[in-house]
Amino acid sequence: MRYKMHISELRTLIRIQRKVVTGTGIHKTTDWIDLGNLLPTDPPRYLRCKWYPLGGTEAWIAQSVQVIDAANVVLRYNPLITASCRLIRGSIVYTIIDPMDPDQHREWTAFKVKASLSV
Numbered sequence: 001m002r003y004k005m006h007i008s009e010l011r012t013l014i015r016i017q018r019k020v021v022t023g024t025g026i027h028k029t030t031d032w033i034d035l036g037n038l039l040p041t042d043p044p045r046y047l048r049c050k051w052y053p054l055g056g057t058e059a060w061i062a063q064s065v066q067v068i069d070a071a072n073v074v075l076r077y078n079p080l081i082t083a084s085c086r087l088i089r090g091s092i093v094y095t096i097i098d099p100m101d102p103d104q105h106r107e108w109t110a111f112k113v114k115a116s117l118s119v
Contacts, residue, residue, distance in 0.1 A: 003103040003110075005074060010048035014073070015088040016081055016096075035080050049075035051089070054112075069094075070114045077106045087113050 017032040020040075034045040052072040069092065087094040094113035102110045 003074075003105070003108050005050065005108065009050045010075065012049050012051035012089065013046045014049050014051075014075075015044055015046055016078075016085050017088065018080070018082075018085050032086065035078065035085070047075055049073050068114060070112065072110065072112055074108055074110045077101060077109050079106075081109055081111070 016035045018035060020031045020033050022029050022031070031040045033040050034042070036045045037043075050073070052074075054070040054072065071094075073087065081096065081099045083096055083098060085096050085099075087096055092115050094115045097112040097114065099109055099111035102108060
């Protein structure tokens, strides 16, 4: 059975970034680069996705409020999206959890995201 979704449902703009580590030892630097870009100075690459908010939770940790924001995300298939990537929506950085091809037709990629925000 094919995963059914209409292209008009892809309303949310996001960026997917991969981690790039350069150098060795104490001279090692880490940069995040948008998928499809070669350098951190390249312009941002926005993708459209369907965003399903899962609601948030709050917890008191170390005398500060920690808000956890989570969502399900569906976007066009991209084999470069892995759990080591991150997602940016607006100014919030999300961790990608378990990206998969739900119907094995290489048409859509689906995954969960979560962000921890200190308030």
